[in-house]
Amino acid sequence: MDTEKKVTINDVAKAAGVSKGTVDRVLHNRGEVSERSRARIMQVIEQLGYSPNMHASLLASRKNYRIVCIIPEFHNGEFWELTEKGIEYGREYAERYGITVEAVMYDQYDLESFQKACAEVLEDCPSGVVIAPMFRNETLKFAKELHAMGVPYVYIDSKIEEDDYFAYYGMPMYQSGYLCADILTLERKIERIHIIRIERDKRGLSDPTVTRRTGFLDYIAEHYPDCTVDNTFIDPKDKAARFAKLDELFASDPDPYKYIVMFNSRVHFVADYLRAKNITTCRVVGFDVLDRNLALLREGFVQALIAQRSDKQTAAAITAITDYLIMHTVPAKKDNYTHMDIINRYNCDYYL
Amino acid sequence: MDTEKKVTINDVAKAAGVSKGTVDRVLHNRGEVSERSRARIMQVIEQLGYSPNMHASLLASRKNYRIVCIIPEFHNGEFWELTEKGIEYGREYAERYGITVEAVMYDQYDLESFQKACAEVLEDCPSGVVIAPMFRNETLKFAKELHAMGVPYVYIDSKIEEDDYFAYYGMPMYQSGYLCADILTLERKIERIHIIRIERDKRGLSDPTVTRRTGFLDYIAEHYPDCTVDNTFIDPKDKAARFAKLDELFASDPDPYKYIVMFNSRVHFVADYLRAKNITTCRVVGFDVLDRNLALLREGFVQALIAQRSDKQTAAAITAITDYLIMHTVPAKKDNYTHMDIINRYNCDYYL
């Protein structure tokens, strides 16, 4: 069933007429080997089909690998909490191989805080990094430095287009918007849609959901060219203002059955309003399985959520680096667009 | 960051005033140790917070663990193919720890073939087994024997209710039917539904989708008490007969927009018909992401599929046993009801 009974480094050494020390040297190409021996050994390795025993290696080497994850800081119940849980999972795996995993957080609304985080990470040169980027240019600079240092880095959630990243794990944003439109409209003839958006106080911050919105609007344009799409901006920090805005919205649209969508994880802002007013005649679709969203989904104030398993993605990112570190394997695919899950009240209980 | 710098078996031995041989004996409680030493050692282990180094252990021990998976045999493109891919994934993981994984197949329509498979497995007493059961009583008997031999076994896909299984990974069947009804009806007022079923030639075989159908019918009864539900039986082996049956169905229902559902993975039988006749005015929902189903989903002859990741489930089953074998850990949950994925043409490309 398995190939010949385990070729060891000793077998290779013998067959090549050198000592295992030399073999080890070429294995980890840390020089000090004549080209002649090197070639010979490589050939023997090939012939014998030698592959190193990772347990022996792990046991003997006192290497201290460290993976660091750079993600936005968050409060309980927010989107990034799931990512942190993913770090947990990933850590569990990595620790088996003596690799430590740590998280460095930054304020996603504060460029300087991100810079600081990056600098800090570069400082103590980790063996690998996982990064959820929010600032394009800064990230690019950071990436360049990591690459120069030979540190593999993988993007999660979103990525910056360049060539050197080790892998990417995240949701296809445009498609998620397209899908969202399909879920919202339920193939009905629909005349008006309300998009609820977050008032962004700080300017200069790119909206991470803009691509998603584009996908959504494209679907609508293709399938319901006559449909009106309204945008309503709400303040995440001011509930009264939010309610006022939504009062306005409800006053302005005479149709009692409304179609409402939000492109980030905070559809609970809308659903909270609906619950407060006990309005049950809307179709509300949003993103991400936060506890609050989930509760409102169960209660019927949100009809569907489109979700990604950020925890699994993050764990996969850590696993990928770990495997690279200990076995020099690279992920099957560099870009891993994870699936978009459609969650409604009938399947949500089995989701997390 | 980590606890004190690695307590080894030597530290324990020293602290307990014995040799590491003795410590090892109590660690694997293979007797031959005085109660006195035993207690002492246990106490020291506790105190020092010793935990074994799995790599050293794996390196030193010449143990030969073997996991065997018992699943139905299949043709290309059929449901169980995905499970086999899961075995592949699981094997990849297990092999790192020197554990081999093999598959034993049986004919799901032939009790004897299942019995033979079980007997064969019992014969060469494996270290763990994964089983996708189709025959209740036989499985029960088999399980009893495994338990007697101290071999952990985990169910996948479906389980037989009893207490001794190590874990279960599968879809919640009833809920999947309930969900399916919601997806099929799209919250519309709907008057008639066609269930397509497989004519079962062999009697005595339990229908694995009966629970799912119950869930479906319950949803319909609750939400659309006036809706008519028709059953049409088709022959999986006879295309002409199938087409005739479906011709009949289409002749009998005057409504051009039809709601059609199938509870197993073979919704492609229906969709093939629709494509042949170029009928695009139906809403067709089925289960499982087979290549054929996927193609028909993309072409628009199937509107949605409800799916489970049988590959991941199987891999998880193998992983669970592996971890148990090498680290004596048990899965967090014994019953793992995996999520039900809703797949339509807009998210299917990112599913597998």
Next chain:
DNA sequence: CTGAAAGCGCTAACAA
């Protein structure tokens, strides 16, 4: 019942 000792396959420091 217990201890001593020889590895498991690999790494890394030290000689040569």
Next chain:
DNA sequence: TTGTTAGCGCTTTCAG
């Protein structure tokens, strides 16, 4: 440039 050697932490004889 290369070979030698002493472990890494644990398992497993084999004496006693």
